[in-house]
Amino acid sequence: MTDPTIPPEVIKVTEGQPDNDDSTKLTLAYENLYELPRTIVERFSDYIKYLDISHNKITCLDALVHFKHLTSLIADHNPITENCFLPPLPKLDLLWLNHCKISSLFPWVSKLKESCPNLQHLCLMGNPAAPSYFNGGTFYEYLQYRLFVISQFPSLNHLDDRKVTEDQRAEAQRLYKRPFFERIIKPGSGSFSQLVHSSVTWSGFQNKLTTLLGKDKPNDRNLMI
Template structure:
């Protein structure tokens, strides 16, 4: 396993991309947890995040493309109040309410969140051309998250806006026909 940490000079970055990790090896946690601020674990197969609570200096966490869903977040047994940036792109989060409740509990001071490419994110990556209400869907999704995470400043690709005026779904005139 290659650990990239800027020449072993105790950089604040730990990058373990494409290492086929299901959990973090104990030796890595013991060596790097005390000072790592930026952790990138993209393109792994993480199933257990219980070790993540040891990274008490962590401010920036990238867990893109890990086939994660809500159950993996539940393995984290203590909140990380110092975390400001969380990247969960291209995973398998499918329950918006459960996911955001977990994120709110585990990362209470989050300022940037990205969920592109997950079933819960109507961002067009997986839905085109099937959703004719993509703009409405994304506004509902982003407003729900903004209302749930009060300190969030950025979501996916833009600034958080805390109120939207939703378009109503098109109404078609109801016609009745009378049989003679």
């Protein structure tokens, strides 16, 4: 595939001035892109910190491996699924993947944790794997999803449209530690690793949790504020 022509005004970067704040920002939103153009990667990957590729048709993010200094990635409204894994981005602290096509948390969340261990801001709103009132999810499903994601990222300060509270962090660790998951696996049905490393929709996984969480259902009085 040949690289699409990117209008000069779209590339909001001042070349040759890597110390300038504007020079570390690149916006490629609304450009009908199916992938990151090779010429863009070659020209700007060495110093871009903020990248906006929202409202495109991108399904693969492998090219981001060249953006060694990336701290913020906006990729909303792309047909990105749970089969799209980010390359190692240890400096990334903000990731927006709102209104994509992510329908399964496993093994996507664990892979995301490996690739971006220092995330502080994560937005997944509008994805099937992020249940809410807006996509038919119940409050209980939303709470389970939220606490699970928080449990995977100790440095996370903000998930979706709300800050992570200390109550939520403590409840997430209480519910989603390894012994809790081991209780879900029936004797002889497989190991804990099989659950984590198999592709499971959140709604399907939620059904396995309902009975156990019915007994250990969190007191949500302070969790959402």
